[in-house]
Amino acid sequence: MFEDVIAYYKKLVPHLTDKELSALQDCFRIRQLQKGAFLLKEGQVCRHVSFVNRGLLRLYYAIEGKEISIGFVSKGDYTSEYESFLTRKPGSHNIEALTNAELVDLSFDDMQLLYKSYPSFQEFGRKIAETLFIMLNQRNTALLVLSPEERYRNMIINNDSILQNVPQYMLASYIGVTPEHLSRIRKKMSGH
Amino acid sequence: MFEDVIAYYKKLVPHLTDKELSALQDCFRIRQLQKGAFLLKEGQVCRHVSFVNRGLLRLYYAIEGKEISIGFVSKGDYTSEYESFLTRKPGSHNIEALTNAELVDLSFDDMQLLYKSYPSFQEFGRKIAETLFIMLNQRNTALLVLSPEERYRNMIINNDSILQNVPQYMLASYIGVTPEHLSRIRKKMSGH
DNA sequence: CGTTTGCTTGAATTCTGTCAAAGCAGGTGG
DNA sequence: CCACCTGCTTTGACAGAATTCAAGCAAACG
Numbered sequence: 001m002f003e004d005v006i007a008y009y010k011k012l013v014p015h016l017t018d019k020e021l022s023a024l025q026d027c028f029r030i031r032q033l034q035k036g037a038f039l040l041k042e043g044q045v046c047r048h049v050s051f052v053n054r055g056l057l058r059l060y061y062a063i064e065g066k067e068i069s070i071g072f073v074s075k076g077d078y079t080s081e082y083e084s085f086l087t088r089k090p091g092s093h094n095i096e097a098l099t100n101a102e103l104v105d106l107s108f109d110d111m112q113l114l115y116k117s118y119p120s121f122q123e124f125g126r127k128i129a130e131t132l133f134i135m136l137n138q139r140n141t142a143l144l145v146l147s148p149e150e151r152y153r154n155m156i157i158n159n160d161s162i163l164q165n166v167p168q169y170m171l172a173s174y175i176g177v178t179p180e181h182l183s184r185i186r187k188k189m190s191g192h
Numbered sequence: 193m194f195e196d197v198i199a200y201y202k203k204l205v206p207h208l209t210d211k212e213l214s215a216l217q218d219c220f221r222i223r224q225l226q227k228g229a230f231l232l233k234e235g236q237v238c239r240h241v242s243f244v245n246r247g248l249l250r251l252y253y254a255i256e257g258k259e260i261s262i263g264f265v266s267k268g269d270y271t272s273e274y275e276s277f278l279t280r281k282p283g284s285h286n287i288e289a290l291t292n293a294e295l296v297d298l299s300f301d302d303m304q305l306l307y308k309s310y311p312s313f314q315e316f317g318r319k320i321a322e323t324l325f326i327m328l329n330q331r332n333t334a335l336l337v338l339s340p341e342e343r344y345r346n347m348i349i350n351n352d353s354i355l356q357n358v359p360q361y362m363l364a365s366y367i368g369v370t371p372e373h374l375s376r377i378r379k380k381m382s383g384h
Numbered sequence: 385c386g387t388t389t390g391c392t393t394g395a396a397t398t399c400t401g402t403c404a405a406a407g408c409a410g411g412t413g414g
Numbered sequence: 415c416c417a418c419c420t421g422c423t424t425t426g427a428c429a430g431a432a433t434t435c436a437a438g439c440a441a442a443c444g
Contacts, residue, residue, distance in 0.1 A: 061336070061337060068336050070333075082325065083326050086322050086325075087326070092333070115315070119311035122314035122315045122318055123307070123314045126314055126317040126318035129318055130278050132321075133274065133275075133324050134279070136325060136329060137274075137275050137328060138275075139332065140262070140331065141253070141262075141284070143336070144260050144335070144368060145253055145255055145260060147399095148399095148400085167421085167422065168422075169423080176336060177400070177401085178401055179423075179424095180402080180423090181401070184424085186423095186424095187424080339431095340431095340432085359389085359390060359391090361390065369433090370433060370434080372391090372393085372433075372435095373431090373433070375393085379392080
């Protein structure tokens with residue numbers, strides 16, 4: 001039930017004690033999500049961080065009738081509207097289940113409690129934030145430095161497995177182009 | 193000498209003790225930077241985080257003969273090639289002093305030591321990473337969702353003081369357009 | 385002064401988005 | 415088994431956005 005998420009914690013902070021891990025497990029809540037359901041809708045305050053036990057999720061903005069994907073999260077990764085979670089303000093994007101999914105939730109309040117009771121979790125929180133920063137930094141660099149075609153190539157190389165299960169039009173906005181344009185990029189790429 | 197940087201720490205983690213702050217001060221090193229000099233060049237491993245006591249710095253990529261600005265840091269803020277600092281790998285961007293500047297350096301090794309000796313600094317590290325994440329997240333959203341003109345407007349509103357001292361062609365790449373195009377955007381904006 | 389540095393302008397070109405239509409599955413019901 | 419949806423991708427024609435290259439201009443500086 002919690003094996004994967006516990007392993008995730010142990011990997012980031014190897015020196016966590018059994019007592020600490022047990023306190024952590026007491027805070028976990030399992031949540032099931034149907035395909036098409038929302039983990040979070042824009043305007044809501046995000047009150048949990050969620051580990052994906054099973055399934056595939058998409059994070060996206062809905063702006064002026066259009067959807068702009070900002071990330072995809074699959075089994076074995078953490079997700080959240082982390083800015084909303086940290087600031088306690090309404091979030092600006094949606095998190096949607098692209099397949100049936102099982103999540104392990106940890107609430108904001110429980111997290112603060114863990115921070116207070118066991119300093120080791122401060123270290124976990126720090127490393128999570130650092131990891132998220134690094135990922136976002138790389139994404140940011142790609143948006144500024146690479147062409148759409150290069151971003152698509154990168155995506156194929158790095159996220160092949162996710163790519164299989166996501167419709168192209170969702171990838172298009174992630175790369176920063178329209179679905180039509182991505183289609184043409186693909187055509188051009190196959191043309192050699 | 194260290195008043196501003198100490199205040200920065202106190203603000204993020206109010207419960208830091210005098211003993212902890214004193215240990216921190218022992219790790220600080222002042223560094224002076226001439227206008228045009230580099231705090232860091234791409235390819236180097238970033239071994240410090242630096243608080244800006246005085247002056248203005250620019251972070252940028254140099255790609256294929258072009259420079260792409262990714263941020264500006266002025267008095268009262270922290271800067272670093274944080275990804276390189278965290279991963280201990282060579283960094284990919286440059287940090288240049290746009291004016292004469294005075295920095296307060298804290299080394300990676302000292303920081304790890306502080307983390308180990310005083311758990312409160314874990315909390316500081318966490319909050320720093322969280323803050324950086326939030327800033328980067330907002331920047332990312334702007335790049336995906338807003339038009340160049342809207343990004344320029346935002347920049348005027350949020351960073352007016354920095355803007356005064358930075359040549360326009362450096363702002364252009366930050367916004368994601370060529371200098372010529374930014375010039376035209378400004379013309380169009382003044383045209384009403 | 386003359387040089388440098390940065391900003392503006394113009395014209396041609398390339399890139400990307402829009403809109404509309406057609407193609408292509410996979411799934412469902414008859 | 416076929417006909418028909420439905421959701422997604424591809425294509426084409428066109429318009430708009432942004433870059434490139436080249437030239438001119440103005441302020442700042444030695």
